[in-house]
Amino acid sequence: MNDDTFIAGIISERLAAGRPVALISIVDARGSSPRSSGAKMVVGEDGEPQGTIGGGVLEATAVEESAMLLKLGHSRLMEYGFRGTAASSQEMLCGGSAKLLIDVIQPTPENTRFFSRCLELIGKGEDFYAVTSLGVSDDVVEVTGRYLFSRDGLLAGA
Numbered sequence: 001m002n003d004d005t006f007i008a009g010i011i012s013e014r015l016a017a018g019r020p021v022a023l024i025s026i027v028d029a030r031g032s033s034p035r036s037s038g039a040k041m042v043v044g045e046d047g048e049p050q051g052t053i054g055g056g057v058l059e060a061t062a063v064e065e066s067a068m069l070l071k072l073g074h075s076r077l078m079e080y081g082f083r084g085t086a087a088s089s090q091e092m093l094c095g096g097s098a099k100l101l102i103d104v105i106q107p108t109p110e111n112t113r114f115f116s117r118c119l120e121l122i123g124k125g126e127d128f129y130a131v132t133s134l135g136v137s138d139d140v141v142e143v144t145g146r147y148l149f150s151r152d153g154l155l156a157g158a
Contacts, residue, residue, distance in 0.1 A: 022066035
């Protein structure tokens, strides 16, 4: 099972059970970082992370932030710098930075269908792009749409 199947499966399962999740994605990585853009993990209301965005303080901070955002019911972009100065500190020493999208996904019928469709396409071995449209105001991020596009650019789901 690859990461995409694992993450889509967890999201689909939790949404179908009526439980919200936070999908944490690295949307931009600069310089040296533990994982590259596209790395994902899921955190549920229980606070348990599934998957990884690189471990360490980055992941712990993202999990903590996700717990708060799940209670508030909104998403957020978060910047994190890997600029620790001593190997004995708990800070990451990579020297780069990462921008994370913490996408709080509510168990609506639309979201449940969307992630079920993702899982279906993955299961068929089809290549596709999942696009999340965002509206950003200060630290608050509003998801304005979710779309699936086939490799040839055709809409495969929304």
